[in-house]
Amino acid sequence: MAGELSISNLVGGFDYQQILDQMYALKSVQIQYYQERESELKNKKAALSSFDSLLEKFQDVASDLFDDSIFQQKAVSVSDESAVKVTISDPTAVDASSFDVSVIQTAKKDVWLSQAGVSDETAPVATTGGTLQISYGGDVIATIDYDTDTSTETPSTIQEIANAINSAQDKVRATVFFDGTNYRLLLSGEDTGADNTISVTETGGGDLLDVLQLGDNYTASHVQTAQDAVIEIYGTQVSSPTNDFTNVIPGMTITAEAPTTSPVSVTIDHDYGKVKDNLQKLVETYNSIVDFVKQYTGKDGALSGDFTLQDIRSTLFNKLDPLFQLGLFDVDKDTGHLSINSSKLDEVLSTDSKGLEDALTEDLKNNLYDYLIYVTGVDGPVQTEENSYDNQINYIEDQVDLTNKRISEEIESMKKQLVQLQLYMAKMQEVQARITQTFGTPSIIPGTSIKTTTGL
DSSP states (O other): OOEEEEOOOOOSOOOHHHHHHHHHHHHTHHHHHHHHHHHHHHHHHHHHHHHHHHHHHHHHHHHHHHOGGGGSOEEEEESOTTTEEEEESOGGGOOSEEEEEEEEEOOBEEEEEOSOOBSOTTSOSOSSOEEEEEEETTEEEEEEEEOSOTTSSSOOSHHHHHHHHHHHOSSEEEEEEEOSSOEEEEEEEEEESTTOOEEEEEOSSOOHHHHHTOSTTOGGGOOBOOBOEEEEETTEEEEESSSEEOSSSTTEEEEEOSOOSSOEEEEEEEOOHHHHHHHHHHHHHHHHHHHHHHHHSSTTSTTTTOOHHHHHHHHHHHHTHHHHHTTOEEEOTTTOOEEEOHHHHHHHHHHOHHHHHHIIIIIIHHHHHHHHHHHHSTTSHHHHHHHHHHHHHHHHHHHHHHHHHHHHHHHHHHHHHHHHHHHHHHHHHHHHHHHHHHHOSTTTSOTTOOEEEEOO
16 A cells, blocks of 8 residues: 655745735726727717807807897997986987087075084074974875974984984984084985975974074075976977976987086987997807817817717808808818908998898898707707717616626625635645654755655
8 A cells, every 4th residue: 555645835825905906907908998988979069069068158149139229229429428328228219420518507405504603512402492393295104303402312412303303204404513613403305306305393381493583484594495406408498306207209319417508419429339349249159150160070089070060060160151242251171170350340340230130130140040059959959969979978888887797796706716716825834844743854844845654
């Protein structure tokens, strides 16, 4: 009977995590490919989203040109704005014209200032208590009781009386006026206009108004009389309780600033500033689309080889034909950019503004409106491509998840096998140690190998 035992190249252990990491790296090549493809698709989608934003901006600018109100704007020039100001509230109601305005008088508030006062603002004003009555525009708005005792709640000092007047109503403003020597009572109406007059009387036996020399019995205290503003236009005088005349000419407000010694000339003319601004915005937005298409569909662009953007840019160019027909645009053959022929635009506006209005609000609108709604809509070519990229991205993400799951399962299985291998090797090390202990010297067990043969 014979037997043989062989143990070769046993080691004390190994780092199985390093093996697992290397295995994961090899298995993850497919995931890296998916991720690179996903990144590429996301870049394409982002580029399309940016292009869609440019189209929406172009649509907004074009919509402003479709609005015929931009041709109704008016500009105002006034020969003396220190005397007269004119604003347009409704340009559609105002015709281009010129006229003269004279300001006869401006609107004023009613103002009363006591001709006498008190040197001590903390002392009672009257020598006898009484009742003060204030009327505004013919109506009694406040009745103020006063006394001569500062220790009571009834007003007695000049500031207390002013405070009581202000607390009782909101049509007449009372303030204490200091002239450098005495404290006097100032009453000012809230509104301008001849009807908004103030009346100040005593209704009791007090002497407050006599002490202050104020009110209806002291005409000198009526320092400013309420009056309407009056202007003369087209040979007719017109009055207003305020300095604003809103109904003289529909859609226009004339404001009297100061009386005039000679008529002020007012000229209303067409204002085509919005037309020019909106045309310039249309050109700038179109040029942005041209540059975008060139950059992103070129050789190294994110959308290289995608002809959808080229088709849209070309279609937009063709649909601008009504403006080319008027000679308003020049084309740079090197860049594809449009520019406005300013002299031609000015000529058209001065000689045929209605023709330009029709070209923008009818011809251009008919050409562009439906197409812009289509290309920016949910069923348009841009959104359709974006949806396609979304579907591809979602598919790739699903594949990444599945691949990760499969790799994780394989790694876990390998991990279990390596753990078992490590346990087995540990047991073999124990066997080697017992053999070494049994047979003694290393010469019996050369290297890491032992070979024994027994026989009978």
